[in-house]
Amino acid sequence: xxxxxxxxISKLTRKLSCPSEKVVVGIGDDAAVVKLNGSYQIITSDxxxxxxxxxxxxxxxxxxxxxxxxxxxxxxxxSDVASMGGVPEFAIIxxxxxxxxxxxxxxxxxxxxxxxxxxxxxxxxxxDTVASETEFFDSTLTxxxxxxxxxxxxxxxxxxxxxxxxGDSRAGLEILLENKxxxxxxxxxxxxPSARVKEGKEALTLGVQCGTDVSDGLIFNLYTISESxxxxxxxxxxxxxxxxxxxxxxxxxxxxLQYALFGGExxxxxxxxxxxxxxxxxxxxxxxxxxxxxxNGVFLDGKRIKKVGFDHLRSVE
Amino acid sequence: xxxxxxxxISKLTRKLSCPSEKVVVGIGDDAAVVKLNGSYQIITSDxxxxxxxxxxxxxxxxxxxxxxxxxxxxxxxxSDVASMGGVPEFAIIxxxxxxxxxxxxxxxxxxxxxxxxxxxxxxxxxxDTVASETEFFDSTLTxxxxxxxxxxxxxxxxxxxxxxxxGDSRAGLEILLENKxxxxxxxxxxxxPSARVKEGKEALTLGVQCGTDVSDGLIFNLYTISESxxxxxxxxxxxxxxxxxxxxxxxxxxxxLQYALFGGExxxxxxxxxxxxxxxxxxxxxxxxxxxxxxNGVFLDGKRIKKVGFDHLRSVE
Numbered sequence: 195x196x197x198x199x200x201x202x203i204s205k206l207t208r209k210l211s212c213p214s215e216k217v218v219v220g221i222g223d224d225a226a227v228v229k230l231n232g233s234y235q236i237i238t239s240d241x242x243x244x245x246x247x248x249x250x251x252x253x254x255x256x257x258x259x260x261x262x263x264x265x266x267x268x269x270x271x272x273s274d275v276a277s278m279g280g281v282p283e284f285a286i287i288x289x290x291x292x293x294x295x296x297x298x299x300x301x302x303x304x305x306x307x308x309x310x311x312x313x314x315x316x317x318x319x320x321x322d323t324v325a326s327e328t329e330f331f332d333s334t335l336t337x338x339x340x341x342x343x344x345x346x347x348x349x350x351x352x353x354x355x356x357x358x359x360x361g362d363s364r365a366g367l368e369i370l371l372e373n374k375x376x377x378x379x380x381x382x383x384x385x386x387p388s389a390r391v392k393e394g395k396e397a398l399t400l401g402v403q404c405g406t407d408v409s410d411g412l413i414f415n416l417y418t419i420s421e422s423x424x425x426x427x428x429x430x431x432x433x434x435x436x437x438x439x440x441x442x443x444x445x446x447x448x449x450x451l452q453y454a455l456f457g458g459e460x461x462x463x464x465x466x467x468x469x470x471x472x473x474x475x476x477x478x479x480x481x482x483x484x485x486x487x488x489x490n491g492v493f494l495d496g497k498r499i500k501k502v503g504f505d506h507l508r509s510v511e
Numbered sequence: 512x513x514x515x516x517x518x519x520i521s522k523l524t525r526k527l528s529c530p531s532e533k534v535v536v537g538i539g540d541d542a543a544v545v546k547l548n549g550s551y552q553i554i555t556s557d558x559x560x561x562x563x564x565x566x567x568x569x570x571x572x573x574x575x576x577x578x579x580x581x582x583x584x585x586x587x588x589x590s591d592v593a594s595m596g597g598v599p600e601f602a603i604i605x606x607x608x609x610x611x612x613x614x615x616x617x618x619x620x621x622x623x624x625x626x627x628x629x630x631x632x633x634x635x636x637x638x639d640t641v642a643s644e645t646e647f648f649d650s651t652l653t654x655x656x657x658x659x660x661x662x663x664x665x666x667x668x669x670x671x672x673x674x675x676x677x678g679d680s681r682a683g684l685e686i687l688l689e690n691k692x693x694x695x696x697x698x699x700x701x702x703x704p705s706a707r708v709k710e711g712k713e714a715l716t717l718g719v720q721c722g723t724d725v726s727d728g729l730i731f732n733l734y735t736i737s738e739s740x741x742x743x744x745x746x747x748x749x750x751x752x753x754x755x756x757x758x759x760x761x762x763x764x765x766x767x768l769q770y771a772l773f774g775g776e777x778x779x780x781x782x783x784x785x786x787x788x789x790x791x792x793x794x795x796x797x798x799x800x801x802x803x804x805x806x807n808g809v810f811l812d813g814k815r816i817k818k819v820g821f822d823h824l825r826s827v828e
Contacts, residue, residue: 226636
């Protein structure tokens, strides 16, 4: 299999044409939106696969690994729902377990799932357990919403704003991959990202129409907005939120910026909105990092920047 | 991992306690049922895993393997929805693809998915693609319903009835596993089971309260009804529907009966219902195979029969 994840998805999904007038948003955005009895339901799904998303040996360096994998399995799906302005409701969890899967690790995973359920007020309603030579965990989540934000609704003159900080997750992954001394904040940002449910919901309530979450990297996901909305996006490096923990880990803000721009798996939100909403948007915790204009491409400090992503098919290699 | 699938699920799910008053049926039945704006939504999920549910080498004996895996991925989830009386609506498909996954096989899988979508009027609304050393395919399905049938609602004096024929699927699996000459009907009954949506919906409409589908074997799934309803079930071997193709494959009806009782993956429905509904139930395609009474256990021709199942964790070994 030589195709990257993005090519493969787009090639295969062209085959699937089973339309329904109830499907408001189908394959291609962060999650699907369907209309049910006058309200909207958001549906999304994610998988964590051994040796692709995590390595079991990390447990030697970070014993709570499976607890946090349980949390992550839920929070990355919740982030998709949050990025559309929805609130998560129900989850289905499938386990693919191998002969090497240890019962106590799976119990820790379920402890993590259970705690994340309580934190995000999600009910796990079912699931299936199957044998698999490669261990994997799969979650499907539904959420509810009175509307939805889409990647494709950015407009010229909009401002671009984000939640949280960027690059921490990539540094956390690097620490685990390279078996470095654990820097707990960064490792937990990789294994236990905060899904921005409150911020997404409040942005939608304020009337924001364009949103996504950053799973593939800040620049990459700005490109998904730029391309699907047919707009140019300018961002400014000094505006990009970066944690002091990341700067301390890599040494300088300049090096931290590379992690922030291209790192991936931040699970922060990006929204674009008309300037008149600026004060309200800042009040609910977003920070402005750029502007939208007519044209195409993503520009950093005035220079066009390449669309480089974080490809999950190649992430833990 | 020494636990069987059933023990593992029950052990781990005890950990998950994130209740919601909207969850009408949680973990443990064929699918979950949640209440949404006054109607019911059914949610279920299944996975097909290489070397657990299929072997890629079967393609040498049966070149259309991946097309039918695509159909099966959808139809086994649809069967869960059908067993509760619901009608399927939306699906999410996750692919775990390996370096050995061949693009043309995945295209065939998507062709199968796409055709099954049309047959069952399901819309695929999203999905995720991840790298996995072991290839797997995962589907989550939602359905709608005005009510639901449960395993736990069998009552003494009810009759027991089923759709279709039993044992074909197990014979189809055997043909593939032992690389025997393809008997197309039997192999397709394993790879392309018919989800009984119409029959399930009509049974529910007639007022039937107890239903399940046969994924683990007729006897095993009769036991799930018997145990969760606290009743005794008597069935009669001459009443059990067996196809002429299966009898021809194994030689005698007596040998075919063993496949029918313990085979698994039939994806036919079992319902129990009061005798006054008999004529209507027969008219919608069910055949009576037994009766419910006070007591416990499953009896064949008057003799207690052991609870032997088809454990998916050990299925393709």
